[in-house]
Amino acid sequence: MIEVHHLKESRSRRITWLLEELGQPYTVISYDRDPATRLAPPELKAISPLGKAPVIRDGGRVLFESGAIIDYLVRRYGAGRLAPAIDSDDYDRYMQFLQYAEGSAMLPVMLKLYVGRLKEAGAPLHPRIESEIDNHIGFINDELGKRDYIAGDDFSAADVQLSFVVQLALQFYGKDKWPNVTAYVDRLESRPAYQKALAEHGA
Ligand SMILES: N[C@@H](CCC(=O)N[C@@H](CS)C(=O)NCC(=O)O)C(=O)O
Incomplete structure (x- = not known):
């Protein structure tokens, strides 16, 4: 199942939203921001080389950068939904x-x-x-x-x-x-x- 590494109150909510739009099963690993600095906790570095969210793991693939993740999910699981035909x-x-x-x-x-x-x-x-x-x-x-x-x-x-x-x-x-x-x-x-x-x- 797709794993979404989600930092609370951040742009990574776009990935959980997209997966709901696609009706694709996923699990979420959620991280709290440091209350003083608002930065991500060091644990996120275990999956993200930059320590930033979003990151997904799908089988053997780990992907960061929301635009690339969205493109991947739509290509792989969209079945023609949520993007125009590629030759249009x-x-x-x-x-x-x-x-x-x-x-x-x-x-x-x-x-x-x-x-x-x-x-x-x-x-x-x-x-x-x-x-x-x-x-x-x-x-x-x-x-x-x-x-x-x-x-x-x-x-x-x-x-x-x-x-x-x-x-x-x-x-x-x-x-x-x-x-x-x-x-x-x-x-x-x-x-x-x-x-x-x-x-x-x-x-
Ligand atoms: N362009 C990247 C931005 C990633 C990014 O900066 N994510 C922020 C969340 S809004 C983050 O993880 N910040 C925590 C930190 O820098 O410690 C993307 O869209 O994935």
């Missing part, structure tokens, strides 16, 4: 957003989180971070004005991957700044599979 134009758009979430959109949001902890010492970086967040989340908001889901009219695994960055952005800025993103997050969070994953294994 939609697939290229799907893969673009699967990569974009962690590869580009996450960076300014993570910088806001970390640089915010520097308080006034981080002030010189604030304008660039804010303009990049406006650039990325504004772009996602515009895209979601044209379609209900990021890769097209249908929900896909690219939405699972993009969810964490937009949820984090709404935590920082509230629900009014990007209305299409807010409606999108509401759509995603109302999915039974999302709710089941979080109820059973935590955020």
